[in-house]
Each structure stands twice: as C-alpha cells, then as structure tokens.
Amino acid sequence: MQIQNSLLRFSCIFIVTLLIFMFLKSKFILFKSIFVLPYFLPRVGIALFLFVLGSCVQDSELPQGKQSELDQTAQIAPVRAWFEANKGSLRLPERGSNFRTGSQELILPFFEKEPDWDKVHHYFFRDGREVFEVSLENKEIFIPSLGEQQQDQQLARRSIQNILFVKHPTEARFDPLIVRYYPDVENSKRDFKDINYQMIDEKWSGTVDLFTYDEHFFIGFEIYKGRILATRKVEVTGEGGRRGISPEQLDIRCSVTTTDWYQVYYNYETRSWVTLVLSPTRSYSCAVGGPQGEDSGAGGNYSYLPGDSFPSGGGALGSYNPPDVPLPMLRIYIDSSIKDNPRLDCIVGKLGMSAFVNSIAELTKTKDKNTNSILKLGATKKSDAYGETKNVDGFNEITINNSLLNRPDLMIARTIFHELAHAEIMAALKENRITPIDGNFPANLDLYITFYLNTAADSTKKDDLLGNRHHNYMAANLLPVMGRGLMNFHREQFPEEFKQFSDFMKDAGYPKGLTEDFYMNLFWEGLETTTAYKQMAAITVQPPFLSPFDKMKNDLWNAGKLTKPCGN
C-alpha cells in the first residue's frame, strides 16, 4: 500500500512538473507565434495543470475512500476468525453428513464452504441480532430441478448462494446458515450486492431456501414481485419415488409439488456442466399473510420452526446451533389492495421503486439501513391527501388514497415517489439521527422534534409537525433526485406519451424538450408550507420571462393533461 501511494505521489509531481515546463515553453513560443499560440497553448497548459492538480488532490483522498472497506474488513474479522476456528464442528449432533434414508428430512451432500470475505452484507434482524451475509465462492450449487437440462443450467447460472452468520445475542459465536436465491426468471437474476436476506427488491421473483451449514433443508419462501406468497417445507419421498397426498392430509392453505434436487457445477477443465441427481422431494407450500406472516408476533420477529423438531436443542458452546430466522424481508411489499387494482398494479409494476429508494438513500445515507415499506391502496387519514406514510410495527406503511385516482399515471407515480422519500427520511432519523447534507439538520431536527412534538397535545398535530419537517427537508434537498427518478420513469415506461408531451412542451417553456426541471416542479404540490417553496415563490422576474412559481404552476397544469396509459 505504501509503495502504491509513493508511486502515485511521484506520478503526480512528475506530471505537474511537465505541465509547468510546457507552460513556460509556450511562453517562449509566444515570441515566435504571435497570433495563435499565445492564446491557445497557455490556456491548454493551465487547463491541464488544473485538471492534473485536481486529480492529484482527489488521489490524496483515496485513503479516506478506502476507509469504509477497512471498516468492513475490521467488522468481518471476528466472524472470519470464529468461522476458521469452528468450521470443523459445524455439524448438527447425531446427524449424518449425507442422505438419511430413515427420515423424510432433506439433507443434501455436504461440501466445504468457501466464503468470499470481500463480498459482505452487514445488517440486523428486527430483533436486534447482527448478521453478516457473505457470498460463497463455491462452484457447486444445489438446485430444485425444473425438469429440463437447459433450464436447470440456466437456473444454476442465475442462482446465488450466501452464508449467513448470525451473531449470538450473548455468546461470542456467529452461527451460520446457508441461503440460496433461486430466481424464477432471467430478469430476476441479481448480483450479490443487489440482494440479501433482509433486502429483496420488489421486482424479484423466485424462491429463497435456507439450509443449515451441513445442508439440512431448513425452510423456503416463495416470493413474487413484492409479495411473500408461501413458505415451503421439503421432504424426501424416499427411494420409492413420489407417492400421492390425499386432500385430507393438506391444510387448505397448502399445496404440494414434487421436485428432484440436483447438484450442479461447472467444470472449468472440461468446460461442461456436471449434474448429479440427488433425491426426489415433496414440497409443501403454505400461503402466508402480510410481511410479518400470519403466525408472526408483534414486530414481525417471526421464527419459523418447520415441522416438529428443527432446529431444536440448545447445543453447547462450540457446537452448531442453527439460529432461528425471521422471514426474508422485502424492500417494498406490494399489498394485495394494489394487486387487485389493475391500473395501480400496472403503474407499480413499471416503477423502479427500489432503484428510486436507493438513489434517495445515497443522500440520506441510509443505504445499508434496510428500510422496509408496504405499499397499499386505501383510505388515508386525511381524505384530501393523495397519499400518506406512517410507521406501523417498524414498517413504513404507504397508503395511496383510493378516492383520488382520477389523475394521470405520472401523477400517481409522483405520489408514490413522494411517499417513498418520506420512508427514507424516517429511516435516516431512526437509524442515524443524522442526515449529512445539511450540517445543521440533525441538531435542528432533534430540537424541533423534542421541543414541539413532545409538547404537542394531540397526535394529529404531532404528525403535521413531523410531516412538515420532512417536507422542508425534501424541498431543500431531495427534489433533484426525485425529479430525475420521475423523468426516467416517464421516459422509459411511457415512451410514446413522453415523446409527444416533450414535443408539446417545446412551446410551453421547454424549447429543447422536457428536462428534469419539469419533473422537479411536479413535486412542489403539497410543499407550499416549506421554506424552500416560499423562497422559490418570492422570486420575481421581468416579463415576458416566467417566474419559477409561474413556471411550476404551468407545469403542474400541463402534467394534469397527461393520460392514463395503464387504463382507467
């Protein structure tokens, strides 16, 4: 590292010296070439000088940029040390390492796990337990067969397997579980960084299966675009193959499918896929309710104990004790009230909500805070609000007012984005009490909340005050990101309408076609009590130019003439 830094410094000094020489050289040429070079070369020289100087200054900040990586390395170090010391004993007591023919429990062949310690998600379960989710470098992966070799290979290619290390609340141990993400379709394929057990985006569909470290099937979850549809429990059907299940044996919420499990890996030497047929299994899929699950306790600390015995028994310190786990968490849950409304379902299906939330989280520094929101359609507390966000059991519950849907799709998307921004501000407050864009913001906001909210008599007043504070922050800091997100949505999802509208707006204040400014302006509706709005509205200009306020008003009017491509 030191050698690298020295080389970097030397390079910078060398280039700067070279540029100074060029600059002086150009002065010499000045005497020879009066007309062109005196203007050209010095300026180019100065520009290059500043550019390189800027690069050097940035380079000197590189160690700071590496700080987060160092922090992560320091955080993961105890986990790694614990794993290296204990991985030989991470087996369930009195259980074999391969198929147990006498039991219906699915136990897949064990292979040594090779965590990639550079790929780590760090988060907390809702009960406070710390979790490190680490990518596995292993080439082998188990898949539930789709029936055809080509499909199985595609599934193996797009699947991800990670190892969860769940820190014990009181003991110095990090009990592991294996999590495998099996995307249903190609467009649900994700990179490691884009998915983890507590942060699955609303576009993802597939199955998440948990196994113990020694490959006992633990529990699975079937997920479809923002909804956890079912839990699944897998049993082997034995050598005899598939036997039928009589209807009376089934819970009404459950269905049964039979699946073969394969072990698949790519052999780089022979450049071919190797598939080992494992065991035929029977999978029981049982519908679950909301984000916490039907059987969850308050706060969603749902610990699923499949069957009658797994996992059980304490296990002494040093032995393997598979941790209880909550349901996987989705970044945004799509409530059935949205799914049941074809138009809303269409709009929500086109919105890149997780991507939008990520862009907001960049600003609020909540990207690793795992905020979870529920999107619903229904009545809002204030009947004349387009939408509202409130915190219910730790979830940000966003409700879109079902009586104010008679407006363009773009404007409904705007409301959803607005509410998602609220959710992220809530997360920033809850997790950090810090929003680093405005140096005074955290202290001011804390004071504000303490001073006003703790003394406000009724809850409505409290909500109003808090909401307005959110709006102030949104108006002052988030409008550019929100505007860009809305513009991208419009341009990418409704390209025809966007093009026609952009042409129309060339004679309505946007001679070069629509820009982010237009979409930013749409977010001002409802922010009129904010300081930024008042400042914006106070600006006057000489006619025929339009003031920012008049332009914003016209933009909102024109946006109101847009259509409902997702239907009525």
Next chain:
Amino acid sequence: MWKLILLFTLWLAPTPSPSDSIILIADDCTQWTMSILHKKKRHFGFSKSTPDFHLVGLSHGWIFPEDSLSKINMRYADILEQNPRYTSKLKKEDWIELAYGKDKKKLFLLRPDDYCSGRRFVFNQEFTLYEVKASVWLPDD
C-alpha cells in the same frame, strides 16, 4: 392534410349540449390570475387561492388531439338559464368533486375577464364559454 381532416371532423362534431355540462362563472374576478399554458395553441388557465386550497385552477388546454376541449358561444341571458355555478360559492368538496369526481359532466367556463367586463351589460351579447378541466392543489402527505 390531416389537420384539415381533424378540423373538419371537429366542425362536424355535435356542439355540446349545456344540459350534460356544468357552466362555471368566475364571478370573483379579481381573485383569479391568468396564465398562458401554450402560446401557439392559445391554451390558458386561471388559478386562485382559497381558504381550503393553496391553489385551485381551471385550464383550457390539451396535449393529444383526441383530448381536445371545445368552446361554445352563448348569450348571457341563456347562460343564466342553464343554472350556472359561481366560483365564489364553491366549497372544498365542490372543488374536489369537480377535479376528481366520477361525474363525467363537462365544465364550461365564463372567464373572469369576460364576466367582469362591460360586455356583460350589453344587450344580447354573446360570450364564449371554454371547456375546462378543474384542478386543486392537494398534498402528498
């Protein structure tokens, strides 16, 4: 050519009957501010603040030809016979209904600059009523 066809079609289209529409008279003339929404197409809007809303608006304009709004000419006496509604009398729920209600009745506006002009007091004077869309400024809470 297509523009001619469109114009011809519009010309042949039946004139909206006042019975399936609501006539609004912007009688609180000084409260309204006019904005030009699209110069070439002569689209305009009127807005004002109310005790309930930061802004309410009535706009005559469209983006797509199929959404075009109409105009009708009517004598002032005939307008009064159609039970017009006066914008100064509209309440909060009226505005929400006009903007978001499921009632598909068309809205025609007697503009404030016409209503408060001397032409109102001229015998048999015809006014142009513009079909408009209502909007109210609501919060995303």
